[in-house]
Amino acid sequence: MGDPRLLLVSDLVTAFGTPELQALLQDMQDTMAALDGAGIAAPQIGVLKRVVIFGAEYNPRYPEADPVPFTVLCNPVIVPLSELVEDGWEGCLSVPGLRGLVPRWRDIRYSGFDQSGAPFEREVTGFHARVVQHECDHLDGILYPRRIRDLTQFGYTDVLFPGQDLVDD
Numbered sequence: 001m002g003d004p005r006l007l008l009v010s011d012l013v014t015a016f017g018t019p020e021l022q023a024l025l026q027d028m029q030d031t032m033a034a035l036d037g038a039g040i041a042a043p044q045i046g047v048l049k050r051v052v053i054f055g056a057e058y059n060p061r062y063p064e065a066d067p068v069p070f071t072v073l074c075n076p077v078i079v080p081l082s083e084l085v086e087d088g089w090e091g092c093l094s095v096p097g098l099r100g101l102v103p104r105w106r107d108i109r110y111s112g113f114d115q116s117g118a119p120f121e122r123e124v125t126g127f128h129a130r131v132v133q134h135e136c137d138h139l140d141g142i143l144y145p146r147r148i149r150d151l152t153q154f155g156y157t158d159v160l161f162p163g164q165d166l167v168d169d
Contacts, residue, residue, distance in 0.1 A: 001095045003046075007141040010041075010048045013074040016117030021051075025072060025115055028053050037093050038068070039131050041138030044094050050075045052135035065127035074113045076136050081107040081123065088130055090144045091157065099160055101153035102144050104130045 015021065024047055032040040032053065039054030055070030084106045091099045108129045111121035124132065134144060148154050157164075 001143060001145075003094075005046060005048060006043055006094055006138070006143060008043070008048055009141055010043055010050045010139045012050050013113070016074070016113065016115060021074075021115055024049065024051065025053065031093075035093050039135040040093060041135045043138050043141075050139045052076065052132075052139065054131045054135050056131075068128045068131055072115045073110065073132070073136075074115065074117075076110055076112040076132070076139070078133060078136055079109045079111075080105040081109055086126075086130075088127075090130070090134055092134070092144055094138075095143060095145065097156055097158075098145075099155065099157045100145055100148040101150065102130075102134075102147045103149060104133045104147075108132065110136075 013021065024042060027045055028040050028042065028051070031037075031045055038056045039052060042049045042051040052073050053071065054073075055068050056065075057067045082105070085103045086106045087101050087103050089099050090102045106129060107123070107125045109121060109123045110132050111119065113119055137144065137147070145154060
């Protein structure tokens with residue numbers, strides 16, 4: 001947080017299946033794995049392209065959450081499927097050590113392209129929907145603290161959740 005690139009709108013991916021895109025995806029995967037994240041967006045590693053990756057089989061911070069399949073999503077479009085919004089705790093690799101209660105649409109449809117340029121779309125709910133929305137916000141220069149409605153529900157992870165070993169998304 002504080003890096004001005006994280007406040008910019010990212011550019012569309014126009015070339016798929018290239019060595020450059022594959023190198024970016026590998027860098028993103030390595031970074032996400034090294035930091036135990038559930039997802040990461042290209043701007044978080046300094047690349048202003050509309051690319052996110054996410055996926056988690058199990059996350060100790062969300063033990064009740066269903067698994068989210070590993071996904072490469074380029075040029076995403078998100079459409080809410082209802083007006084239902086749920087609050088949930090979020091952290092971020094770009095805002096280390098902090099957590100906040102963030103409202104997100106519960107049910108969404110997202111579409112975009114994989115790394116080869118093949119189009120796809122999914123309808124998802126709950127944790128999967130939250131992860132997609134969080135990561136895609138990065139592509140529009142939005143960090144999750146800007147979405148928090150009640151700043152009394154924002155703080156240091158070790159203070160909010162003492163004794164829990166939580167990592168950032």
